[in-house]
Amino acid sequence: MLKIDHLRKNYGSFVLDCSLEVQPGCITGLIGQNSAGKTTMFKAILGLISIDEGTIRIFGKDLKDFTAKDKQELGVVLSDSGFSGYLTIEDIIPVMESLYPGFDKNFFKEQAKRFQLPEKKRIKDFSTGMKAKLKVLAAISNKAKLLILDEPTAGLDVVARDELLEMLREFMEQDEERSILISSHISSDLETLCDDLYMIHEGKIILHEDTDVLLSDYGLLKVDSQQYAGLDKNYILRKKEESYGYSCLTNQKQYYMENYPGIAIEKGSIDEVITMMIRGERL
């Protein structure tokens, strides 16, 4: 669906340098702190910024050859941009109908009603939650093959986030060939939604893993200095000094559970894995 190969973009001291792939039928998450490079990557995918090196292919086609017609197969949400705030939902409908042959007007109107989005009110007067729902609704209403969603849940409360994620799940259920690339700095959103996750830090991908593997095989070993000294370090990805000794991130939790029954092992949440990958020391 989407393949980014050694994409490089220089912004003075910040350099984005990464590769990423979204498979058909999959939801791929991109997670990272603010200013990690998520939005830059999304803008590069959408051709909004030039790239210095590398290639981006969508539906097997180089981005350089991507036409307006090809873009009709995409649904896009950008965190810092959307429809003009001076338009209303009533105004957007004919615009979307003209731009997207696959735009499902009835679905759009039904969902707008379901989420209580007023048709005649200017978008700039919408609440944050209403704006976010409208962005996602517009993206999923054109029967897109690939959704590119940059921080679609940013600034939303738990209930609104849940409603949005539900919309995305329903979108995926309708066609098993559809894919989503979604970014967020809220790990719990991606944990329940994504098939695989990329972690980005300071412009670089520091980890790519299937969500199931990440949640089942990754763990945190909490050991004192003596236990640490006797530990097999072949499967330790990062270590961090703590008051009690060391905290170690592993991707072979089961191995340590079986061979070191005396040590404390915690299940690795995405937040903990990110923290360790960023702040931990590589062995």
Next chain:
Amino acid sequence: MKGLLIKDFRLMKVQRNFWILILAIGIAMALFGNSPSAAIGFPTLILALFSFSSISYDEFDNGNAFLFSLPVTRKGYVVEKYCFGLILGAGNWAAFSILTFLLEGIKKTTGYMELLMISLLVLPLLFLMLSIMLPAILKFGSEKGRIVLIAVFVLIGLLGAAVNNLAKILGADLAGAVEHMTAAGLGIGIAGVFLFSILILAASMGLSVAIVRKKEF
């Protein structure tokens, strides 16, 4: 392009009262004024200004980033802005030209031939205005673009004054020369101006496409 045009016409609603006022002033000028060039030119040029305002609306709140992620090419965006300006300008030009022609039947102040010449000269003005303003606003943004525009018009004014002064020094009577031209000569002159302004418009569109292609959002 159709989708973008719909968007821009829908955005016009924001300044609905202003446009109604301009139309009302234009109608009043045609009905009660004695300057058909102003009655045709004023609403034609002022209403075409909305193609520039629409660029400001697109830029508002970083809206361009989303706009260009839609099935819209950069060239398509530029062409739409020119088309939008031409539709607004030429639409009003046609409407107010017809109105002044109809009123000429009652007022009988200018003469149909002169009215036709005046009407035809407004269109190149529209083309030139779009040719200068659209690349300036696309390049410098709506705020800086307006300053550039004022500078360009001051420069044109100064050039005009310089040509006039030069003609006086050389003893040439430019206005008299125009007055003594035959209808055929005037027709050729207007056709020349018309053609020249279309060429400028095409060159301006090419420049605008190059400007927008280089932009990052």
